[in-house]
Amino acid sequence: MTRLRSPMPIVFVAAWAVYLVAGLYLSVHQQFFVGDSLSRVAAAQSVLFSRDPHAAAIGFVFTPLTALIQLPLTALTPYWPAVTADAVSAAVMSSAFMAGSVVQLAGVARDRRVWGWLAAVVTVLYAVDPMILFYGANGMSEAPFLFFLTWAVRRLIRWVDTDDVHDLVCAAVALGLAYLTRYDSVAAIAAAALLVGSVTWWRGPHTRRLARALLDVTLTASPGTVAFVVWAVTSWLITGDAFAQFTSEYGNAAIISQSGGSGSSTPGVALGFSVVEMLLLAPLLPVLMATIVAQRWRRGRVIPVLPPLAVCGAVLAFQVLSYARGSTFGFLRFYIVVIPLTAVIAMLAVPGHGHLPARRIGRLGAQPRPMRAPRRHHQVATAVLSVVVLAAAIPVTVWGMRSPKYAPQEFALAAVLRPEPSSTDPQHLDELRVDRSFSTERRLAEYLDGLDLSDGTVLTDTVFGFAVVARSTRPRQFVLPSDRDFTEVLNDPVRFGVRYLLTVPPTGRGASDAINLRYPTMYATGAELAVRVLDVPNVGADLPNWRVYRMR
Structure with missing residues (x-):
């Protein structure tokens, strides 16, 4: 009965419907495609319908999960050609996963019993963020990546309070699946393992402290490590390259070299560019983060804020470092993790009410734990600040997505959403060329x-x-x-x-x-x-x- 009364199925269906309609509009009606999405559609098609169909045809440059998820729909291609011809399978995949990330974000609020109006507003603002909407619709790997990261962050937030091994295992599985979606999940796995080990060490008894910390670190890192090793060994056995993304002529390093470089000249310039990219997606995040960390530090409850900072922060740091080293492009989508980071921090803006859900509270569980709650008007002010931070990001992101410099893969959306056939403006002509890609x-x-x-x-x-x-x-x-x-x-x-x-x-x-x-x-x-x-x-x-x- 509790599950029947849960709003989560409604949240999922509503978000999925919005993203799927947007995806079908872009792919079927507007014929607007992004290259990585089409390549995964072609890979799934090759597994089932090429002249030499076999599982290894899925390729080893990208991690496999995004294309594997599309296989069941791709099997319908003989009866519904648009599944591959118009990349419908990609739109279905990304819309479902992005809707799942919305559910996980709403789940953070539900776990902590935050005010209903705050949970609803933050969830809606996250769901309608233009970058979330676009990447929930276009069949790219960002949608499953954000789903697995938000799932892992939600479970780690629960774990730091409950010490429930079920939450820790779920977080570990989510991070392992995230690696099968995007290589930069390695940073998230390492950060999560370090966080879990540190928290267990800090709050555990002096006896067997090291053993407990090592056990929790092993639980956290094992699925990701297994995914890393199995995928690398499989790639090496079949292609001769353990890490085709970096060594193959089809990999990212080769693409950057053949395209004339990543666009970053010096580490300082690259760092400044990355900071601007993140501020375009969450311009007021530093203000919100400083406010909430300061409040929780005074109340002695800063640990629940650490999971989103560690997991999402590690991914962002990985992208900043990669761009500074010239090993990736300056794409706005590579910094999209800052959006769920902002939303989760907003959900942690006010103290929760009641106990976090747990199957079995561990020995080091921190609930219930007495804490100094701030006065109600302080809570309301912080909650309003959280909403303002998320709401202010939307117009800034829309403006940033119009920039060819900072959003080279997104700025052509203007030609789709607001066509101007007679315009001779140079930027509009560039938008049309990107819109006509493929x-x-x-x-x-x-x-x-x-x-x-x-x-x-x-x-x-x-x-x-x-x-x-x-x-x-x-x-x-x-x-x-x-x-x-x-x-x-x-x-x-x-x-x-x-x-x-x-x-x-x-x-x-x-x-x-x-x-x-x-x-x-x-x-x-x-x-x-x-x-x-x-x-x-x-x-x-x-x-x-x-x-x-x-x-x-």
């Missing part, structure tokens, strides 16, 4: 589908070709790098029945294209093997002009 590849896929080709007759790499493959309703016509005989076919395409090759210029990221590596003059002349039959100028931003060659 439209050329999708038209190319429709052209190839219209040729009614046999299986294995089109050779392409997925450096850029993933968008062509994802759009195609005949994925078996392509020979892809994930096919186990790809190298053999590439070396002797005539013998294996290849009729067409999709080529891109051998510059920038195109330098790593397998066809260019094997036949350096293919794009320019056909390498005396093929005849050029089609030139396809690209209308998208930072995407190559295609040439289609037919084998002689």
Whole structure:
């Protein structure tokens, strides 16, 4: 009966519906796609419907969970082509996970029995934040990443008060799954283990203090460590690269090198850029954090604030360091964790009422613990400050998402939401080019589908070709790098029945294209093997002009 009375299913369904409708509007109606989302759709499609379907076709550059979740929906592609052609599976995945993050945030308030109006307002402001709304809709990995982080933070907040091993295990599992979603979860796992060990050591009895701390650290870090080792070993056994994201020609390091660098010149400039990115998402967070930490420090209840600071702060520190070292791009989405951090801190603004839920309070459980509660008008003032902090972030974030410099992947939304066909403003023209990204590849896929080709007759790499493959309703016509005989076919395409090759210029990221590596003059002349039959100028931003060659 308690579960039936819980508002959480309603919160989930409402948030999921909003994000899913937004996702279908962007993908199906507006044909607006983000590259990483399409690549995961293509990976899931390759596992089930390529000419060589097998589990390893999911690829090892990205961690696998985001694409794996899409497999059940991808299986419906023969009956509903839009699942992959319009990336519907990605929209369903991200919308469900982002709705789950909203539920976890609301769960923090429900666990602590905070004022109902504060819980409702903070939850709604988090859910409608423009970055949360966009990344709940566009099929990217941010949605599952935020879900697992908020789940882990919620359970760690409960654990520091209850010492309930169930909460600790749930937090550990969430962090392990987070690693299978994004590599930067390594920082969150390390920070959580350090926090748990320190808290156990600090509040435990002098006898067996070290043993208890080591046991809790092991519980916290084990799922993430297992995920790290298993994924690295699997990648090494199949591809020869344990960490393809960093060493593969398709990995992040190679992309940055081929694209001319990350954009950061010096560590000082990079640090300033990262600070601006975070302030665009949560401009008043430092004020709220200082206020709440100071209040809780005076009352001797600062420990419950540490889980969100440790877990989310570690991820942000990882991103700042990575950008300063030039090993990642300056994308606004890489700092999105600051939004749930702000919302959780807001939920901790006022003292909770009643006991935290626990299956079994541990020996070191801190509830119930007497504390000096602030006066009611102080509580109300702090709660209002929390709401103001979250509300003020929304217009600032909207403004920041319009900046090509600070939001290179988001600023084109303006062309989708407020089209101006006759405008000649340079920024609007840039927005249109980003908005049209992958439209050329999708038209190319429709052209190839219209040729009614046999299986294995089109050779392409997925450096850029993933968008062509994802759009195609005949994925078996392509020979892809994930096919186990790809190298053999590439070396002797005539013998294996290849009729067409999709080529891109051998510059920038195109330098790593397998066809260019094997036949350096293919794009320019056909390498005396093929005849050029089609030139396809690209209308998208930072995407190559295609040439289609037919084998002689």
